Amino acid sequence: MEKLRESLHEAPIIDKDGYAYLVHPLSNGVPMLEPELLREVVVGVTRAADLDVDKIVAPEAMGIHIATALSLQTDIPLVVIRKRSYGLNDEVPLHKTTGYSESEMFINDIEAGDDLLIVDDLLSTGGTMASICEALDGIGANISDIVVVFRKQGDSALDDTDYEVTSLLDISVDHDSVTIHD
Numbered sequence: 001m002e003k004l005r006e007s008l009h010e011a012p013i014i015d016k017d018g019y020a021y022l023v024h025p026l027s028n029g030v031p032m033l034e035p036e037l038l039r040e041v042v043v044g045v046t047r048a049a050d051l052d053v054d055k056i057v058a059p060e061a062m063g064i065h066i067a068t069a070l071s072l073q074t075d076i077p078l079v080v081i082r083k084r085s086y087g088l089n090d091e092v093p094l095h096k097t098t099g100y101s102e103s104e105m106f107i108n109d110i111e112a113g114d115d116l117l118i119v120d121d122l123l124s125t126g127g128t129m130a131s132i133c134e135a136l137d138g139i140g141a142n143i144s145d146i147v148v149v150f151r152k153q154g155d156s157a158l159d160d161t162d163y164e165v166t167s168l169l170d171i172s173v174d175h176d177s178v179t180i181h182d
C-alpha cells in the first residue's frame with residue numbers, strides 16, 4: 001500500500017463546520033487519481049475481500065469507481081446505491097447521516113438471498129454503512145463482506161452491530177495532518 005500511504009500525506013484537509021474532511025483522489029477524484037493508485041487499491045481490495053458473492057454493492061458517489069474497477073477485475077456484477085429515486089417496483093429507500101451531511105439513498109435490484117460484498121472509499125461515523133446494512137438486511141440479502149479503503153478511527157455506528165468492516169488503511173485526520181495507524 002505504498003502509493004496509498006504516500007497519497008495520504010499529499011491530500012488537502014478542509015474544514016466542514018468543524019469536521020476535518022480529507023480531500024483525496026480516491027474519495028473525491030481530486031487531486032487527480034493516478035491509475036497506479038487505483039490499481040494498487042483494487043489489488044488490495046481483491047486480496048482482502050470475500051469474492052464468493054453474487055453482487056458488488058457500492059454507494060454513490062465515491063464507492064463507484066473502486067467498485068467498477070473491482071467488477072471489471074472479478075466479473076462480479078455491480079449495483080450502485082443511488083442518491084436519486086427511480087420509483088421502480090421494490091425500490092428501498094434509506095436515510096443516511098455522515099459527520100457533515102444527511103441525505104436519502106435508494107436501493108434497487110437487490111433480492112432476498114443475494115450474497116453481497118459492499119465496497120466504499122471511506123468509513124468515518126459509520127452512518128452511511130449502518131443505514132445501508134440495515135436496509136440490505138431488511139431486504140433479506142446476506143452481507144458477506146464489507147471492505148473500505150480508509151477507516152477513520154473513532155466511534156462508529158457499526159460498533160454495536162454484528163457487521164465487520166475490513167479496511168486497507170486505518171487513519172486519523174485532524175485539521176492539519178493525517179496519521180496512519182498500523
Ligand SMILES: O=P(O)(O)OC[C@H]1O[C@H](OP(=O)(O)OP(=O)(O)O)[C@H](O)[C@@H]1O
Binds near residue numbers: 062129
Ligand atoms: O462513515 P460516514 O460518516 O457515513 O462517511 C462515509 C461516507 O461519506 C462519503 O460519502 P458522502 O456522503 O460524502 O458522499 P459522496 O460519496 O457523494 O462524496 C463516503 O464516500 C462514504 O460513503
Ligand SMILES: Nc1nc2[nH]cnc2c(=O)[nH]1
Binds near residue numbers: 021022099125173
Ligand atoms: N472525501 C471524504 N469523504 C468523507 N466521508 C466521511 N469523511 C470523509 C472525509 O474526510 N473525506
